[in-house]
Amino acid sequence: MTTTSETTRPTAADAVADLVARSNRLGADPRVTNYAGGNTSAKGTATDPVTGEPVELLWVKGSGGDLGTLTEKNLAALRLDRLRALVGVYPGVEREDEMVAAFDYCLHGKGGAAPSIDTAMHGLVDAAHVDHLHPDAGIAVATAADGEALTREIYGDDVVWVPWRRPGFQLGLDIAAIKAENPQAIGCILGGHGITAWGATSDEAEQRSLSIIRRAEEFVAARTEALAAEGRHPFGAVRPGFEALPEGERRAKAAALAPVIRGLASTDAPQVGHFTDSDVVLDFVARTELGRLAALGTSCPDHFLRTKVSPLVVDLPADAGIEETVERLTALHADYREAYQGYYDRHATADSPAIRGADPAIVLVPGVGMFSFGRDKQTARVAGEFYVNAINVMRGAEAISTYAPIDEAEKFRIEYWALEEAKLQRMPRPKALATRxxxxxxxxxxxxxxxxxxxxxxxxxxxxxxxxxxxxxxxxxxxxxxxxxxxxxxxxxxxxxxxxxxxxxxxxxxxxxxxxxxxxxxxxxxxxxxxxxxxxxxxxxxxxxxxxxxxxxxxxxxxxxxxxxxxxxxxxxxxxxxxxxxxxxxxxxxxxxxxxxxxxxxxxxxxxxxxxxxxxxxxxxxxxAGGWGAKRAAVYGVDEQDLGAYYAQRTLLKRExxxxxxxxxxxxxxxxxxxxxxxxxxxxxxxxxxxxxx
Incomplete structure (x- = not known):
């Protein structure tokens, strides 16, 4: 494989095959990235069918795709010369959303999948292969209060800190500049967000991505072990009475609460639910720091787009009765809706999309587990998986520093981003029994x-x-x-x-x-x-x-x-x-x-x-088939194989x-x-x- 600065590039077939294989490997490991999170790319050469001349192309995961199940049809294909020419017409960060529509003018042929907002990052960075991922350990560093200093401590000058910036064209320019200024670097930590790595070959990009993740994991693990040696835990002590209930009792209580919680979470629009009682969740909801950390919310854009800005947390011990818990849930739900409306009102502008509902997507119940909600079962399940990612991030950040996610205003800018709203509007209309x-x-x-x-x-x-x-x-x-x-x-x-x-x-x-x-x-x-x-x-x-x-x-x-x-x-x-x-x-x-x-x-x-x-x-x-047919056929004096036809002939329509x-x-x-x-x-x-x- 060759670097982007050389005159030749890998063929289209080689570049795409390498990209798909690498993406599937990375996407198969939940420690590397979450479902539908992150994106990967490759650059190579194809023949322009109009001129017959070679043309440099970028293949990048399209909007909404999933790395673990990525195929060639999920890639967007763009001409590099046209994509990079957009730098000359870029109107600035205040109007960077306009650049997404401009990507359509850079497509090669039919272009494949719709280009995502991260396309600029992949096209502008001078490397043949680029990975942008959302590993829990990497986001733990990215959301630590002193993340920049920790990045230097963990990686030296191999990995560069990039301050938080909302995904878009300007972030692509920033990372391209950082790579140019730091030729020794293999990638970067994106503040509040995730990681990006690059390489001259597909294998090199993948190994660098995994190296960044592994080193973050090892650092977090060492700090966690040091805390444990001192008798401390990143989430604080276990609160007496908030420990996980025995499995049978726990699931019985979950089954009793689930319809109530689903009804509350469906106040604005019907939702499908998912229940999780993994050890990760049960430990989190039992700890003293649950309230503080849950209120801070998630940070990675992929997380809170699906989990909302924060969960609803039941503040009762595990052995609270069903009736008491339902009463408390009802009151907490009213408070949550009021708080969410306040969050929307504080940050909405005249051109913001309308509020999409004030009900929680995540509900945490000590001793029982987590209930997550979405427009269908997959969405509800993935929301729960993302909140587990968020718990892992919070635990890692608290082990190495203090968890400090992006501020509320930035979260709102992404949750109610016009580009996200447009994506929602493009989704197919739900079927007649959706959410039922x-x-x-x-x-x-x-x-x-x-x-x-x-x-x-x-x-x-x-x-x-x-x-x-x-x-x-x-x-x-x-x-x-x-x-x-x-x-x-x-x-x-x-x-x-x-x-x-x-x-x-x-x-x-x-x-x-x-x-x-x-x-x-x-x-x-x-x-x-x-x-x-x-x-x-x-x-x-x-x-x-x-x-x-x-x-x-x-x-x-x-x-x-x-x-x-x-x-x-x-x-x-x-x-x-x-x-x-x-x-x-x-x-x-x-x-x-x-x-x-x-x-x-x-x-x-x-x-x-x-x-x-x-x-x-x-x-x-x-x-x-179980014998009734033979008996009824005998009653009517017909062969069993003719019973359907017999029934049909005695009807007005003569149809079986x-x-x-x-x-x-x-x-x-x-x-x-x-x-x-x-x-x-x-x-x-x-x-x-x-x-x-x-």
């Missing part, structure tokens, strides 16, 4: 699986519950993994299992908004052959089971104060009287009346309860009903278009006149 948490029973196969698939496709997070855990896990994995769906084994006849299932929804996604009572079985026998055991089993699974699920779901929904939907998959048999079906049809009638009763009772909580009456869903049905048709009805009832509908039964039977609602 759905729980579907009997979702491991058949109708339940189709419902889970449709709800996930419409943007919901889904808890796939089934007596068959293997089937539930297969469905959840097919929906996209833990950020979309989780699997739970649940026997709906067990109150304990049902409560655990709703708790699982709370711990996975913050609560529950949409429940589908679908779990069922079917016993097809004449009256005289139906045993008490048959009757009890049929009613336990569908009548009692639906009641238990609705009760626990309603408890969580009421705690959330966000409304909700409960849908019963009943049957046309709840209305239609057929032979040899006493146990099944009676339980379906029970379910149908539960819909009416609960719609009347739960309406005051904005919880809508509706039902669906399918008929003859043969294909893909677990019930029919499939699981996806039932799923479509669930979406219709729970989506935005029927928001004023409750107590309704929707037939999905292709028209069975005898089952018309009267």
């Amino acid at each position: 948490v759905a729980l579907v029973t009997g979702a491991g196969s058949g109708i339940g699986r189709a419902i889970a698939e449709r709800l996930a496709a419409e943007g919901a997070c889904v808890v796939v519950a089934d007596l068959n855990l293997d089937g539930a896990q297969e469905v959840a994995a097919s929906l996209g993994g833990d950020d979309v769906a989780v699997a739970v084994r649940a026997d709906v006849t067990s109150a304990q299992d049902v409560a655990a299932m709703v708790d699982a929804a709370a711990l996975a996604f913050g609560g529950v908004d949409l429940v589908v009572n679908n779990a069922g079985l079917s016993i097809s026998k004449p009256l005289l052959e139906t045993t008490e055991k048959d009757w009890d089993l049929q009613h336990d699974v569908m009548a009692k089971g639906s009641f238990l699920v609705a009760r626990e779901a309603a408890r969580a929904m009421i705690a959330q104060r966000m409304g909700g939907d409960i849908v019963y998959i009943a049957s046309k048999n709840s209305l239609f009287a057929g032979p040899n079906n006493i146990a099944y049809s009676a339980t379906k009638a029970d379910q149908a009346h539960q819909v009416r009763l609960l719609a009347a009772e739960l309406g005051e909580h904005q919880i809508r309860v509706n039902g669906i009456n399918p008929d003859g869903v043969v294909r893909g049905s677990g019930i029919f 009903v499939l699981p996806e048709h039932v799923a479509a009805a669930v979406f219709a009832l729970t989506g935005p278009d029927l928001a004023q509908t409750t107590g309704l039964h929707v037939p999905v039977d292709s028209g069975v006149a005898a089952a018309f609602l009267r």
Whole structure:
């Protein structure tokens, strides 16, 4: 590989391949950089398709990309001559935001991904390869009160201190000048922000990045050990009574609090939640310095853009009761909203974006852990991961000095940056069920699986519950993994299992908004052959089971104060009287009346309860495959393989009903278009006149 000052550069293919490989390695280690944080670049030569002449290019991670999963399509490609020519038209720091739009005029061909604000740093620094990263140890040095002196102590003249400056064109000019003035330097510490390193080859840039990080880690570790030898901790002593609760007790309390906290965090806009009780979090919330450090907030721009300027901290001991904690949370949330509004009012100007909501993104509960929130599960999870990064930064900074993040006004300038607002406005519109948490029973196969698939496709997070855990896990994995769906084994006849299932929804996604009572079985026998055991089993699974699920779901929904939907998959048999079906049809009638009763009772909580009456869903049905189909076919005198067609021919539309048709009805009832509908039964039977609602 060659340096940028030489006349030749690596070929496009070599430069891009090296860049992608290096980026993936760096992004795979959370100690090196956080999700979607930092950026990397390479310079090389390609052929201009118009002139046929060689042209020098810069490939740099595009806006919003993630190093760990970076591919070539996530790179922006710009002409170096045009990018560097922007220096001559740069209007100054007060107007530097205009330079981002100017990057579009430097793109090579279609340009690939959208260039980020850090493009200038990569293009203006005279090095073939540049890394800009957000390692916890590096940010600890960058946010230490005497970070500049510590940089000299740790690195000598190998690494240069750069005072805080908001990312942008001027920061690129600053770093380019520092590199030119310090030819011995391998990189720099960006005050309040992170690190940047460079090299003549991809390997050299990577090794220099890792060297800067390793030396910071070793320095922090040595200082931490020295404190420990003196009996001290960067976060102070453990407060008696604030230690982590035992795991079972801790997670039970978290599950009870999660819907309440989610409801509070969704005051301005619905949010999805994520719960973390890692040792890092539990130790932080148990320490005496929690209040002081949490109030200072995070520093790295990537951190507080996702975590907000500071978290909400519950100031009660670990053994505080649920009722007391909920009461305190409600008061603290009101205080937080008032303080956040004050923060906005202090710094907003006439051209600032409107306030994006005053609810916390991070809530810390001593003895329990951390709740984080976002527009979807991934965003909520990443917000939590970023706050863990922030805890690591604070611990490191307190070990080597005093944590001193950038001041509040600078945080506001980034949080309410017009460029960030434009990025938010470019995001695709959310799907119809975005932010909603759905729980579907009997979702491991058949109708339940189709419902889970449709709800996930419409943007919901889904808890796939089934007596068959293997089937539930297969469905959840097919929906996209833990950020979309989780699997739970649940026997709906067990109150304990049902409560655990709703708790699982709370711990996975913050609560529950949409429940589908679908779990069922079917016993097809004449009256005289139906045993008490048959009757009890049929009613336990569908009548009692639906009641238990609705009760626990309603408890969580009421705690959330966000409304909700409960849908019963009943049957046309709840209305239609057929032979040899006493146990099944009676339980379906029970379910149908539960819909009416609960719609009347739960309406005051904005919880809508509706039902669906399918008929003859043969294909893909677990019930029919389990023997019910053969018995019903015998009743009607047809071959089992022809049962679906038989059911279709007796309907008005002469069309077979499939699981996806039932799923479509669930979406219709729970989506935005029927928001004023409750107590309704929707037939999905292709028209069975005898089952018309009267």
